[in-house]
Amino acid sequence: xxxxxxxxxxxxxxxxxxxxxxxxxxxxxxxxxxxxxxxxxxxxxxxxxxxxxxxxxxxxxxxxxxxxxxxxxxxxxxxxxxxxxxxxxxxxxxxxxxxxxxxxxxxxxxxxxxxxxxxxxxxxxxxxxxxxxxxxxxxxxxxxxxxxxxxxxxxxxxxxxxxxxxxxxxxxxxxxxxxxxxxxxxxxxxxxxxxxxxxxxxxxxxxxxxxxxxxxxxxxxxxxxxxxxxxxxxxxxxxxxxxxxxxxxxxxxxxxxxxxxxxx
Amino acid sequence: xxxxxxxxxxxxxxxxxxxxxxxxxxxxxxxxxxxxxxxxxxxxxxxxxxxxxxxxxxxxxxxxxxxxxxxxxxxxxxxxxxxxxxxxxxxxxxxxxxxxxxxxxxxxxxxxxxxxxxxxxxxxxxxxxxxxxxxxxxxxxxxxxxxxxxxxxxxxxxxxxxxxxxxxxxxxxxxxxxxxxxxxxxxxxxxxxxxxxxxxxxxxxxxxxxxxxxxxxxxxxxxxxxxxxxxxxxxxxxxxxxxxxxxxxxxxxxxxxxxxxxxxxxxxxxxxxxxxxxxxxxxxxxxxxxxxxxxx
Ligand SMILES: Nc1ncnc2c1ncn2[C@@H]1O[C@H](COP(=O)(O)OP(=O)(O)O)[C@@H](O)[C@H]1O
Ligand SMILES: [Mg+2]
Numbered sequence: 001x002x003x004x005x006x007x008x009x010x011x012x013x014x015x016x017x018x019x020x021x022x023x024x025x026x027x028x029x030x031x032x033x034x035x036x037x038x039x040x041x042x043x044x045x046x047x048x049x050x051x052x053x054x055x056x057x058x059x060x061x062x063x064x065x066x067x068x069x070x071x072x073x074x075x076x077x078x079x080x081x082x083x084x085x086x087x088x089x090x091x092x093x094x095x096x097x098x099x100x101x102x103x104x105x106x107x108x109x110x111x112x113x114x115x116x117x118x119x120x121x122x123x124x125x126x127x128x129x130x131x132x133x134x135x136x137x138x139x140x141x142x143x144x145x146x147x148x149x150x151x152x153x154x155x156x157x158x159x160x161x162x163x164x165x166x167x168x169x170x171x172x173x174x175x176x177x178x179x180x181x182x183x184x185x186x187x188x189x190x191x192x193x194x195x196x197x198x199x200x201x202x203x204x205x206x207x208x209x210x211x212x213x214x215x216x217x218x219x220x221x222x223x224x225x226x227x228x229x230x231x232x233x234x235x236x237x238x239x240x241x242x243x244x245x246x247x248x249x250x251x252x253x254x255x256x257x258x259x260x261x262x263x264x
Numbered sequence: 265x266x267x268x269x270x271x272x273x274x275x276x277x278x279x280x281x282x283x284x285x286x287x288x289x290x291x292x293x294x295x296x297x298x299x300x301x302x303x304x305x306x307x308x309x310x311x312x313x314x315x316x317x318x319x320x321x322x323x324x325x326x327x328x329x330x331x332x333x334x335x336x337x338x339x340x341x342x343x344x345x346x347x348x349x350x351x352x353x354x355x356x357x358x359x360x361x362x363x364x365x366x367x368x369x370x371x372x373x374x375x376x377x378x379x380x381x382x383x384x385x386x387x388x389x390x391x392x393x394x395x396x397x398x399x400x401x402x403x404x405x406x407x408x409x410x411x412x413x414x415x416x417x418x419x420x421x422x423x424x425x426x427x428x429x430x431x432x433x434x435x436x437x438x439x440x441x442x443x444x445x446x447x448x449x450x451x452x453x454x455x456x457x458x459x460x461x462x463x464x465x466x467x468x469x470x471x472x473x474x475x476x477x478x479x480x481x482x483x484x485x486x487x488x489x490x491x492x493x494x495x496x497x498x499x500x501x502x503x504x505x506x507x508x509x510x511x512x513x514x515x516x517x518x519x520x521x522x523x524x525x526x527x528x529x530x531x532x533x534x535x536x537x538x539x540x541x542x543x544x545x546x547x548x549x550x551x552x553x554x555x556x557x558x559x560x
Contacts, residue, residue: 054440056353080446088444094437097430105434106445108427157446 001027001067001193002048002084002161008061009043009052009217017043019217020062023195025161030187030194032204032225034234035214041197042089044214045163048195049086050076066161081109085159089166089197091146095139099130102138102149106156116156122190123152126182144175151179155186161193162186168200176200180207205229266398271519272512277405277474279511280412284467285488286495286503287419288460293497294436295456296348298359304485305370306461310336310468311477312374315383325389325407329469336465340458348457349450367482374479384476404473415466416504419459423500428455436498490536493543510536 002025009018018040025031035041046052047059048066054076064072071079080086085106094102103123107116124131127148133141138149147167154162164183168176184207187194198204205211211228213221221233228234285307292300313335317328347366351358374380386404394401401409423429435442435452443449468477471484491510495502518532525531 049444051440051444054443075448076440076443077446077448080444086444088441092438092441094434094441096437097433101430101433104427105430105442105447108431109446153445 001025002195003065004044004048004062005064006062007044007047007059007064007072009040009047009057010060011055011057013058016060017217018047021214021217021219022062023212023219023222025193025195028187028191028193029210030184030196030208032201032208032211032228033195033197033214034199034201034204034211034228036199039214040217041214042165043217045086045165045195045197047072048079049084049163050074050079051086051088080157080159083158083160084163085154085157085161086163087150087154087165087167089169091143091150093138093141093146093149095137097138098135099138099141099149100134103153103156106153107158110158115158119156119158123155126155126186127152144171144179147171147175147179148182151183151186155190155192159192161195163195163197165197166199167196168198168203176203183207201228201234205234267519268516269397269399271515273399273401274405275512275515276508277409277412277470277511278515279508280409280416281467281470281484281507282488282491282511283504283507284412284415284463284470285485286491286507287416287500288463288467289488289492290495290498290500290503291432291456292460293492295432295453296356296359298356298363299489300460301360301363301485302367302370303460303464303488304482305367306336306339306464307468307471307484308374308477308479308482309339309370310465311472311481312378312383312468313465314469314472315378315385315477318385318388319383322388329411329466332465332469333462336461337458339465340461341454343461344450344454344457348453352450352453371479371482380479382476382478383472386473386476389473404470408470408473411466411470415463419463419500428452432456487536490540490543493540510539513539 004021004023006020006022007018008016008020010016021040021044023031023033033041033044043052043057046057048064050071052058059072063070066082066084069082071082094105097105103120107119110116124134129145130148130152133145138146141149151164151167167179167183171179180203183194183196186192196204196208205225205228208225211222211225212219213228213234221228221231285303288303288306289300292298292303310332313332314328317323317331318325323331343366347362348359351362389403389407392403392406394406423433431442431447431452432455434445435447435449439449442452468481471481491503491507494510495504495506514532514535517535518529522529522531
């Protein structure tokens with residue numbers, strides 16, 4: 001369904017962050033994309049969804065195919081319309097809009113009102129907490145509720161493939177478990193393929209079929225989820241023994257922020 | 265009392281025009297984050313279009329309005345496509361500079377097409393007058409109130425209940441999210457500029473009926489700045505309430521205080537600017553601005 005072939009990604013024509021990333025997501029599969037902060041996971045998702053183009057990023061090498069079509073030159077809106085729905089990192093709810101309006105924004109391109117209504121009910125079934133808050137201004141929801149809302153609204157676009165960027169970020173372990181169970185159900189019951197980006201490898205590999213590990217803009221390891229779970233390197237990697245690496249990338253992030261402030 | 269009520273009515277009609285112009289500002293602020301310096305010039309063009317359709321072409325009021333709206337729609341689409349779309353991703357300052365350029369171009373166009381002269385057309389309006397007790401509402405004011413109230417109502421419904429309105433509100437919140445929802449922001453921008461042009465042109469026709477048209481009429485844009493500040497730069501509802509409030513206050517202040525001034529008048533012209541200064545000093549975020557939602 002989705003093939004990412006050896007892509008390179010460059011920001012502002014100079015900062016190359018992906019150096020040949022390849023991965024594949026099959027129909028109805030959950031694929032985990034793991035890696036430390038700054039490894040390039042988000043950039044990979046944005047390359048797929050086309051959102052890269054909205055922040056001066058570009059796929060400068062390789063290609064991305066979805067359902068047999070090459071999509072890496074398409075706009076974000078067109079890619080979304082083809083059936084790829086990205087849930088961005090950091091719970092980007094449309095804060096001054098109600099919960100229901102947040103859901104409806106994602107059904108913008110759909111003509112059949114009845115189907116949209118059904119899908120809204122479907123979202124509410126998966127997330128009863130969200131249903132109870134349907135008329136609330138979404139900016140006032142708690143972190144967990146907002147995460148549920150952004151996953152739910154991605155479903156409203158009726159996508160074939162969902163790209164989830166760190167859905168566990170900043171949530172309490174119990175909530176993470178709840179959300180992961182729902183992600184698994186959505187995959188099984190709605191037949192949505194899912195590309196799941198996480199730093200939380202334990203949670204992600206718990207529900208994934210297959211996994212990739214990224215480091216410094218490259219895929220360094222991949223295999224069936226079960227195999228990755230038992231892999232020594234993975235255990236080590238996520239037990240914090242690569243602290244030197246993550247510290248370096250933290251400095252890079254800070255550097256980039258400073259740069260951006262000056263350039264903005 | 266009659267004098268006061270008369271001031272209230274004319275203040276309301278003026279206030280609705282301010283509200284319309286302010287809506288134009290707010291819509292562009294929401295999508296482009298920039299003050300559209302040319303908003304007042306859309307008003308001026310509207311006044312001249314009113315003259316052309318009502319006087320030169322002898323069209324009835326409704327047909328003139330529709331014709332002017334059609335011109336405004338084309339104007340909005342052209343402006344967005346030719347001058348603002350190329351600036352997407354550029355700093356806000358570039359957008360503001362572009363609107364300054366547009367303002368100047370419109371001034372030039374008005375001079376080229378209409379000779380830049382003073383024109384008036386209240387004479388050709390139908391002579392309907394509304395009397396409520398002692399107060400009488402002259403035709404240009406009556407038509408103005410009807411048209412502006414209907415326009416504002418339609419816009420409110422559009423924002424609240426249509427897909428396009430929802431897309432506009434969503435785009436004002438987070439453009440990236442909106443694109444990830446499959447919505448083309450360029451379409452939303454185009455719609456925003458069309459609405460800004462349409463409300464500007466409608467205000468121009470109304471104002472032209474009341475006080476005539478000239479190139480300097482674009483000044484009213486600056487007066488509507490006061491409304492935008494008062495209403496909060498990102499709130500349509502605030503713009504409407506503030507517009508009506510300012511229109512009434514300006515009329516009442518001028519009505520009662522002008523005779524006391526040494527020159528015997530002129531307060532109406534500076535009143536909105538006094539309001540701008542006061543608001544900026546005491547409530548820099550306006551009275552009705554959306555509150556930032558802070559969550560940690
Ligand atoms: N918009 C941007 N402009 C420039 N550099 C960026 C931008 N977004 C991310 N980067 C850089 O790209 C690298 C990878 O970031 P990202 O894809 O967000 O990684 P991850 O999601 O794995 O943490 C980081 O070094 C980051 O600083
Ligand atoms: Mg990331």
